[in-house]
Amino acid sequence: MNISFDWLKEYVDLGEMTPEELDDLLTFSGLEVDSMEKVETIKGGLEHVVIAKVLTCEPHPDSDHLHLTTVDVGGERPLNIVCGAPNVAAGQKVVCARIGTKIYTSETEYYEIKKGKLRGAVSEGMLCAADELQLGTDHDGIMVLPDDAPVGMPAKEYFHVKDDCLLEVAITANRMDAISHIGVARDVVAVRNTREGKQLSIKWPEVAEITALEGASAGQPIRVTVEEPELCPRYTGITLRGVRVGESPEWLQNRLRTVGLRPINNVVDVTNFVMMEVGQPLHAFDADKIGGGHVVVKRLPQGTKFTTLDGVERTLDARDLMICDEHEGMCIAGVFGGQKSGVSMETTSVFIESAFFNPVSIRKTSQRHTLKTDASYRYERTCDPNITEWALRRAVKLIRETAGGEVCGSMVDLYPKTIESPVVEVNFRRMFDLIGQDIPLEAVRTALTSLDIEICREDAEGMTLKVPTCKADVTRECDIVEEIMRIYGYNNIHIGDRLHSCLSYGKKPDPRKLKNAVSDYLTDNGFSEIMNNSLTKSEYYEDNPDFDPRHNIFIINPLSKELNVMRQTLLYSGLECIARNINYKIHDQKLYEFGRGYLKNEVEDDTLPVTKRFTETEHVGLFLTGNMLPESWKQKSPESDFFYLKSYVMTVLQRMRVNMGRIEVVPSQAKYFSEGLDFVQRDSKKTVATLGALSHSLLKKLDIKQPVYYADLNWTLLLKQYPTKEVQYQEVAKFPEVRRDLALVLKKDVTFAAIEQAAMQCEKKLLKRISLFDVYEGKGIAEGFKSYAVSFILQDKDKTLNDKQIESVMNKIQKTLETQLGAKVRG
Numbered sequence: 001m002n003i004s005f006d007w008l009k010e011y012v013d014l015g016e017m018t019p020e021e022l023d024d025l026l027t028f029s030g031l032e033v034d035s036m037e038k039v040e041t042i043k044g045g046l047e048h049v050v051i052a053k054v055l056t057c058e059p060h061p062d063s064d065h066l067h068l069t070t071v072d073v074g075g076e077r078p079l080n081i082v083c084g085a086p087n088v089a090a091g092q093k094v095v096c097a098r099i100g101t102k103i104y105t106s107e108t109e110y111y112e113i114k115k116g117k118l119r120g121a122v123s124e125g126m127l128c129a130a131d132e133l134q135l136g137t138d139h140d141g142i143m144v145l146p147d148d149a150p151v152g153m154p155a156k157e158y159f160h161v162k163d164d165c166l167l168e169v170a171i172t173a174n175r176m177d178a179i180s181h182i183g184v185a186r187d188v189v190a191v192r193n194t195r196e197g198k199q200l201s202i203k204w205p206e207v208a209e210i211t212a213l214e215g216a217s218a219g220q221p222i223r224v225t226v227e228e229p230e231l232c233p234r235y236t237g238i239t240l241r242g243v244r245v246g247e248s249p250e251w252l253q254n255r256l257r258t259v260g261l262r263p264i265n266n267v268v269d270v271t272n273f274v275m276m277e278v279g280q281p282l283h284a285f286d287a288d289k290i291g292g293g294h295v296v297v298k299r300l301p302q303g304t305k306f307t308t309l310d311g312v313e314r315t316l317d318a319r320d321l322m323i324c325d326e327h328e329g330m331c332i333a334g335v336f337g338g339q340k341s342g343v344s345m346e347t348t349s350v351f352i353e354s355a356f357f358n359p360v361s362i363r364k365t366s367q368r369h370t371l372k373t374d375a376s377y378r379y380e381r382t383c384d385p386n387i388t389e390w391a392l393r394r395a396v397k398l399i400r401e402t403a404g405g406e407v408c409g410s411m412v413d414l415y416p417k418t419i420e421s422p423v424v425e426v427n428f429r430r431m432f433d434l435i436g437q438d439i440p441l442e443a444v445r446t447a448l449t450s451l452d453i454e455i456c457r458e459d460a461e462g463m464t465l466k467v468p469t470c471k472a473d474v475t476r477e478c479d480i481v482e483e484i485m486r487i488y489g490y491n492n493i494h495i496g497d498r499l500h501s502c503l504s505y506g507k508k509p510d511p512r513k514l515k516n517a518v519s520d521y522l523t524d525n526g527f528s529e530i531m532n533n534s535l536t537k538s539e540y541y542e543d544n545p546d547f548d549p550r551h552n553i554f555i556i557n558p559l560s561k562e563l564n565v566m567r568q569t570l571l572y573s574g575l576e577c578i579a580r581n582i583n584y585k586i587h588d589q590k591l592y593e594f595g596r597g598y599l600k601n602e603v604e605d606d607t608l609p610v611t612k613r614f615t616e617t618e619h620v621g622l623f624l625t626g627n628m629l630p631e632s633w634k635q636k637s638p639e640s641d642f643f644y645l646k647s648y649v650m651t652v653l654q655r656m657r658v659n660m661g662r663i664e665v666v667p668s669q670a671k672y673f674s675e676g677l678d679f680v681q682r683d684s685k686k687t688v689a690t691l692g693a694l695s696h697s698l699l700k701k702l703d704i705k706q707p708v709y710y711a712d713l714n715w716t717l718l719l720k721q722y723p724t725k726e727v728q729y730q731e732v733a734k735f736p737e738v739r740r741d742l743a744l745v746l747k748k749d750v751t752f753a754a755i756e757q758a759a760m761q762c763e764k765k766l767l768k769r770i771s772l773f774d775v776y777e778g779k780g781i782a783e784g785f786k787s788y789a790v791s792f793i794l795q796d797k798d799k800t801l802n803d804k805q806i807e808s809v810m811n812k813i814q815k816t817l818e819t820q821l822g823a824k825v826r827g
Contacts, residue, residue, distance in 0.1 A: 002259040003184050005165040011185040011203050019165040022188070026169060029191045030486035031178055035168045039258055042134045042161050043104040048113075049133065049155035050074060051145065052096035057089055062119040071096055071125070074152015082123040087141035093149040094142055095133065097126045104134065107260075134257070135159060136247055160250065164258050174473035176381040180279030183470070190450035190487045194443050200450075205277070207393035208400065210238065210407050221409025222287055222351045227298040231321045232333065234356040234415045235297055236388040238396060239287055241349040243267065243405035252402065261374075266402040267343045267350055270395050272374075279470075280354060280383055280391035281375035283323075283331060285341045287349035292326030295351065300329055308371075309337045320365045321357065334362040334379040336371050349408075350399070354392040356385035356419075367557045384470035385419045421454075422475050427462040434481045436493055447487040453480075509722045515594060515715075518620065518652055525648065527590045527622070532573035534596060535563035540572045545671045551599040553614060566598035570621035571672065571710060572702075575694075578625060579702045587706065588626030590640075594715065595619060622648060622691075622711040625704075642675070642693055645709040649691050653679070656718045657727075661760065663688065665753035672698050673710075677753070681721075688721075689713040737768070737795045740810050742817075743826035744788045745781065750821050755790060762816040763809055766801070769793040787826055 005019045014022070023033045040046075052073045060066035060082065067088050070078040073096050081096070088094075097103065101113040103126075113126050130136030130143050133155070149158065169184065177183050185202050192198040221239040226232050245265050247253075252273060253263040259276055263269050271282035287293075300306075302318040306329045316322070316329070323331040330341040334357040343350055363380035366372060392411065399405060432438045448455060448465065453474075457464040467474045474483060485493075519529060535558070541549045547568050558564035567573060570593055581589055599615040606613070624640040631637060638644075653660070662683065668676030668690050676692020691711035699708060744755070752772045759770055774789035781787055794801060794809060817823040 001169045001171045001179055003167045003169055003181060004255070004258045005167065006162065007164075007255055007258065008181050008185060008188075010205070011182050012188050013200055013203075014188070019167065023167060025188065025191055026167070026184065028489060028491065029187055031175070031184065031187060032170045033167050034170050037166055039164050039166045040156075040161055042159075042257065043107065044102050044110070045163070046133060046155040046159065046161050048098045048101040049128070050096055050098065051149045051151055051153045051155060051158055052079075052094050052127075053151050054088060054090050054092045054094055054127075057083075060119055060121060066119060066121075068121055069127070071127070072151055073098065073125075079124040080122050081125045081127060082118040082121050083127045083142065085127060085129070085142040087144065088127060092142075093145040093147060093151070095128045095135075095145065095155055097128050097133075099125060101126070103128075103132055160254075162254065166258060171381075173381055176279070176378070176383065176472060177468075177470040179378055179381065180275075180277060182278050186451060187487075190447055191489075193450045194447045194487050195489060195492075205394065206397060207390060208397035210393060210396060210411055220293055222290055222293055222295055222412075224295045224412045224414060225297070226414050227296060228321060229416055231299075231358045231361045232297045232355060233358070233417065233419065234385050234388055235412070236354045236392050236414075237295065237351055237412045238392055239349065239351050239408040240396065240399060240405040241287070241408045243348055243350050243399065243403045245343060245345050245347045245403060249402055252398075265343060265345065267347070267399055270398040270402060271352070273398065274391050274395045275374060275378070278387060278391055278394070279378060280387050281334070281378050282391060282395055283337060283353040283375070284343045285330060285351040285353065286343050286347045287351040288347070289341050290325045290330065290351060291328065294326045295330075295353075296324045296326065297333065297355075298322060298324060300324070304329065306332070307339045308332065309339055309342055311339060314369055317365070317368055319361070320368070321361055323353065332365060332369070332371070333357055335366050335369070335376045336373055350405070352392060352395055352399075354388040354395070356383055356388055359383075364557050367559060370560060382472040384468070385415075386469045389413060419469055421466045421469055423456070424465045424467060424475065424477060424480055425462065426465060426477050426480050429461075430477065431462075431481050431484075434478060435485060439484075439488060439492075443488055444484055447484050448480075451483060451487065453483070508724055509719065511719055514656065514719065514722070517655060519592075519594070521651065521655060522592045522622070522648070525590075526628075527592045530574065530577050530591050530593045532570070532577065532593060532595065533563065534567055534598070536565060536567040536572055537562045538565045541565070541568060550602065553598050553600045567595075568597050568599060570595045570597065570619050570712065574621050574623050574710070575699075575702050575704065575708070578623060578708060579704050582704065582706070588628075588630070588637075589623065590628075591621075591623040593621045595621065617717075618715040620652070620713040620715050622713075624709040625706055640707075640709060642691075642709055645691055645711055646677070649679075649689055649711050649713065652713060653689065653718075656721075657723050658688065658718070658721065665751070665757070667751075668692050671695070677751075686717055687714065688717055733795060733797050735796060735798070735800045737793050738801050738806055739791055739793055740806065741773075741789060741791050742810075742814065744790060744817060744823040745785055745826050746788060746821055746823045748777075748784055748786050750823075752788065752790075754821060755788065755817065755823075758816055758820050759792065759813050762813050766794045766796055766805075766809055767792060767813070768795050 019036060023036055027033050050073050052071045055070045055072055055078055057067050057069045060068055065084055067083050069081050069083050069088060071081050072078050097113050099113055099115050102110040104110040115124050127142045130138040171179050178187060182202060189200045189202055192200055224235060224237055226235050245267055248263050248266040248269040252269050256263050256269055256272055261272050267284050271284050275281050299318060299320060300316050300322050304316040305313055306316050307313045321333040322329040323333050329338060331337045357379050359380050359382045362376055366376040366380060452468045454466040455463055456466050465480060473479060538552055541547045541552055551568060553566040555564050574591060574593060577591060578589055597617050597619055601613055601615055603613055624645050626640060627637040628640050628644060629637040662681060664680045664682050666678050666680060668678045670676060670690060672695055673692035674695045676690060678687050679689040680687050689711060694708045694710050756770045759767060771791045772788060773791055776787040794806060814825060
């Protein structure tokens with residue numbers, strides 16, 4: 001929300017307060033100021049632009065539309081300027097942009113006037129049209145000023161371009177009362193009256209005393225019917241005829257430009273001005289384009305086509321509230337106007353709408369059509385239903401002043417069920433307990449009355465308050481205390497010297513500590529943590545053998561089709577990150593993410609608890625692609641592969657104290673892997689982790705052209721299996737380890753995991769570790785077979801092993817491998 005410091009002064013006496021002091025006051029009263037900047041009513045402040053006189057004007061010899069002019073800018077000599085405007089002539093007073101002038105084409109884009117040549121002729125500036133300097137919309141020719149315009153005067157002075165200070169205030173969803181200049185002024189008044197003892201009040205602007213014109217000569221007023229009173233609890237409107245639409249006066253244009261709004265015409269500008277002034281959105285219709293002279297507030301059938309003001313044809317939902325005439329829709333209520341019914345330069349009669357719409361309905365409509373407008377931003381946060389008439393009267397007064405016209409008929413105000421101000425009981429003792437100390441009751445009264453909260457009753461115990469409807473969030477005693485505290489000032493609450501604390505038993509294991517430990521390990525090994533949206537597109541799960549689309553949890557009102565379901569897996573969001581990084585030429589990536597997967601359970605009973613109908617599981621996703629190390633002159637960086645990823649996974653499982661003896665390692669069944677492994681618990685058959693190389697077909701869908709390796713660890717399951725007993729440390733064994741190696745010839749489909757598992761099951765007491773240190777295929781090895789060189793570490797903690805014991809154990813292991821895996825010892 002943009003607040004103009006100069007504009008704010010119209011509603012509250014700021015005295016000698018500076019913008020910096022106002023920044024502090026607002027921030028420490030609950031309206032955080034995000035930024036503050038100096039602004040001009042015209043972008044760039046017309047720097048280097050002056051009033052000039054055209055001395056000579058001759059046709060360009062090499063062009064049929066350019067003119068060679070000499071221009072007096074009040075300097076030492078006239079400037080030579082090539083001009084293409086058809087209306088340029090000698091003797092004119094014009095606006096000249098000298099060298100160095102920045103001509104803004106948008107809020108951020110501009111081009112700078114430089115000395116150059118046009119068709120061989122030197123040009124030392126530019127004679128400007130109104131729209132080029134943001135002084136109007138006319139581009140038919142250059143601006144021609146009155147003869148008394150002083151040559152050499154800076155255009156900034158001539159056009160009264162003022163400096164201002166713009167404060168960008170962060171308005172939270174519960175502070176709709178402050179989403180206007182008068183709303184902010186209310187807080188300033190309350191703070192200064194309460195903290196400084198001032199006697200300030202809001203200076204409300206004048207509004208029109210509306211008198212209806214009688215007689216046929218005045219024309220017929222627009223009739224209104226509201227068919228959806230639940231979606232439109234109040235609709236106020238009025239018809240004006242004899243309006244002259246044109247450019248707004250300078251003061252009005254300057255006000256709108258300062259807060260970032262583009263002036264359009266005097267009628268539309270007034271509606272925007274009132275919205276920024278008091279927070280009530282208004283909409284102006286061309287009354288002559290309202291079919292049948294009848295406005296109908298209703299919903300249209302599903303699939304109805306409607307073209308909005310931006311020229312886009314949109315498909316309406318049956319739940320969208322529309323402002324219609326007797327034939328068709330004219331406006332998406334509270335969101336965006338239609339292309340046909342808007343006010344144009346030919347308009348002579350207008351119908352002004354000031355309504356209160358259901359905030360939930362507006363928010364959902366805005367999200368369905370991905371339309372975020374100034375009006376929808378306010379309506380979806382709950383406007384004040386009892387300000388609509390005042391805002392309409394204010395608009396009528398300003399339109400009469402800027403565009404003329406007279407009221408036709410009486411004001412329409414359909415308000416079948418009045419929304420009353422909530423009444424709140426406040427107990428002083430409870431209030432002081434919430435605050436933490438007693439504060440003066442006079443300060444409480446001042447804060448409340450300055451915020452327009454009426455004190456209906458007060459006694460020694462407490463008070464009864466009537467809260468204005470502009471404060472939709474203030475409905476309870478604690479809300480009142482919050483209002484008092486932000487005005488009184490949290491910094492004025494004394495903090496005692498005593499510290500009270502209590503001891504609480506934390507559950508073990510501590511999930512946060514374990515997550516930090518794993519995160520630290522991965523980060524120390526070159527991984528970068530990513531955090532992705534839990535929303536993704538359903539397209540990923542369609543015709544997918546690994547993920548059942550029936551488990552998708554769809555979003556009722558998605559922001560877009562790209563974010564219409566909760567994700568089942570971390571896989572696709574991680575791949576989107578990888579693809580984006582590759583597009584930015586980052587090919588070497590090591591990423592990890594802690595995130596949740598969401599599944600809809602196959603149950604028909606919607607009355608069951610949410611925990612029965614849906615499953616939410618936390619996972620850790622690891623991604624490897626590209627090289628493992630940065631480029632170096634000393635050695636070539638190894639490429640990432642399946643085994644690097646497996647080593648990281650094994651270390652994580654080790655840190656989570658997973659008993660690998662109870663884990664079975666089997667080939668992965670996931671189709672998104674070209675090859676992979678699953679780590680499955682022997683007793684529960686639940687998968688603790690899965691890892692592998694992602695298939696080429698999957699990577700192709702995301703336009704990734706390099707190998708990617710992915711691991712998914714079920715963090716929820718790892719936390720559940722984490723041992724509750726503390727780690728017990730033992731002294732280092734006093735007796736030496738013994739290593740024996742075997743070269744085993746096996747079929748290609750036999751994995752090292754199978755060797756490890758069979759050996760460990762065979763000898764549980766003395767066999768400590770097994771390692772694979774060589775794999776060979778080729779000469780001397782039959783087709784379909786491979787050779788594994790495996791080392792076995794044996795150790796007895798009570799004595800030194802002798803050769804007989806070692807030979808016995810190795811024979812036992814060898815026989816087991818031959819029997820179970822068909823292994824043969826290579827000679």
